[in-house]
Amino acid sequence: MKREKDKFEQLLMESFYAAIDAADPHKVVAPHIPTTFAGDVIVVGAGKAAASMAAAVEEAWPEKELSGVVITRHGHSEKTKKITVLEASHPIPDQSNLDATKRMMDQLDRLKEGSMLLALLSGGGSSLLSLPVEGVTIEDIRKVTEDLLKSGTSIDHINAVRKHVSQVKGGQLALAARAKGAEVLSLIISDTVGDNPSDIASGPCAEDFSTYADALWYLSQAKVEAPESILKHLRNGARGAIPETPKIGDVRMRGVKNKIIANSFKGLQAAAAFFKEKGMRPVIVGDGISGEAKKVAQQVSRKIRLELSKPRRKPVVLLSGGECTVTLTGRRIGKGGPCSEFLLALALELEGNPIYAIAADTDGVDGNGEAAGAILRPDTMEKAKELGLDPQKYLEEHNAQEFFEKLGDLFDTGPTRTNINDYRVVLIP
Template identity: 40%
Template sequence: MKPLPPLTADMDVPSLNQWLCNLAELAVAAVHPDNLMPALVPAALPEPGRRTLVVGAGKASAAMAAALERAWLECYPGADIEGLVVTRYGHGAHCAHIEVLEAAHPMPDKLGEQAARRMLNAVAGFSEEDVVIALISGGGSALMSLPAPGLTLAQKQSINRALLRSGAPIRDINTVRRHLSAIKGGRLAAAAHPARVITYLISDVPGDDPTLIASGPTLPDTSTPADALAILEHYGIDIPAQVRAHLQAANTAPDPADAEFSGDRAVMLAKAADALEAARDVAAAVGVEVRVLGDNLEGEARELGASHAALALLSQQQAAQPLLILSGGETSVTVTGNGRGGRNVEYLLGMFSALEGAPGIYGLAIDTDGIDGSEDNAGACFSPQDWQKARAQGLSPENYLSNNDAYSFFAELGNLIVTGPTRTNVNDFRAILVLPEK
């Protein structure tokens, strides 16, 4: 990977776009499991017990498993390690001893259900001398979708689909998922006890609450079924009779205060703030002023994009040198059209539309896992010149926004960023480059 070059007055538009893309690449590399796991050796890894089992789920889980396996065998030559993790299709990584499974995301499928059931069965019967290592990252909630007794996968799929289209924030979606699950909300850890459960996490949730990442299969939380029911009702989600009855029944979720969880440990490996910090440091090192808005920004994607456009315009009036505005988090998209696109391109199109080609302002937004929503792109970027280019091609940003079709808009401009799966996931990375007015 090439180092980030200084910004110079003679840089053309392609060079400035590439500068932003290189910045994003550096930020993603900073939170990749290959660069995180070696730091755990040897102090943070547990001494191997009578038996060590690895389980996990998420878009980064396969890369986490591969990195952990290498670190473990280097630290404990000849020690047994085994297990299974589930990741999204195409996000796998090679492991010699840990089985890597693939399933669907964001809509759960039968393979994800089977993987979750296998994990529950695998941890059963462990003793207090044994160790269960859980590798959890964003996306794990859909990838280990085992319905609670009496519920079906089809019911969970229907509710999940409706929640994803409703504009609900991820914390609400995962609250519902926890209370419709046989494995989330600490249930996987409860099944493994009295074994020691050590959870390594890569956070994709605003605020980095460990219990929210992948709906917390090894970490119980204080939410209740009544909370989940209230969320479904608030967003007008159709609730099947069996689901309503389940949520109205007695709360059987593990209690975080239970003594059985007292010996467990959770280690946060990476979060959105780490990616932003890496980007900030490399940009500042080449003389760019950097402003970080936060790593936990939420809200409607297009509205946040328009708000950031206004901020960029205001900042430009006061800028004496290049300014980089960074942010992370997870926006929402209320789907009313039938177009293509994830939250990052919708955010970017909202900003692009509001800027109307204002000179000297460049934008980039990607999902750090390499997949924006369900498409094949990580996100997109734009330059001021793209406004006239879009008009010349007869592309109306407003029309594409109204149809939730930001993917198609940026595809027409040739501005999609396609990286393929990165095998990490700390949520969204957004960068706005503001050049001083001439």
């Protein structure tokens, strides 16, 4: 079903691209490239923005002898001339991830004293970088990742587990480079709340704040039965039989720099400036509004009701970012993700109120669906009833993308080749 987009819907969609533009690797990478560095440079990286970041490095350093390997999600690649781009599976890793990560790590063999490892990291890198410790298979990693994602466990808890069964994450990429005497510069496009380098792509070049014991605890809290190989490794680590990941103050991490070059807040600021130019009053609610999608919808709805109760001389726009999660329950699991589920829950919370809204994942893919997210209109629930759609049933079946697809209100961007977390806007005319 196709529907005409009115002026407010057009503004919502245009604002998304304003936020994305603030995190475009071709604009944000160049100012941070150490173009005066005289030694050899090996480029590695992983994430949904890794390919475009690599292309941006080549643009900024046209005369530099460059080589390396970066890994991105299938379909998120970009043409490069010097740096090899490999595609792998996301969010559940498979053999392609293992093969790609091995090829990337092979690049470190060419590092030496006086050279530099330039790491290009962005959201999605945690799944893409899959090189498990000895005794753990990629199938084991695949299973525990899938089970943790289904459980609705927060991403930092998932990453704590992944870091402690990896040869790359939790600062171990940087340690491998430092062991060769190389400097390490990590340029990061953040998709996490708080912008901590340890959280983004599971922190391959950053000190780790979690422990083996934490990883075991998070698995038990999520009620996930991990493969015995993983449990054995974590238990050995917890009792001190295996060295921990590097922590704050670890002398081995000297010579490592991590720089956040784009994040959710900068994207929200760009979108707010866009709305202000259009004569509206933008309000940035926050870039760290996270949690179960349905509960976040309840939280945001209270703020909306407050604004609806106030007199307005101009349209008000509430902008927020963060990272919602979805705990999969019920017999039937449909199509969608945290953004579309948030929007459907918001529609039920605010039925009858004259609002517009958009919720979309800035990488262009929301959960297991094909679209970035969806758009909510004042007549969404009315149209749903006309089509015989039961919004509550679609919500219970985690099938929000199909709900909005039937209404003609999906927001499909294709891969954006960047990633600064969820983007949510509510427009009150």
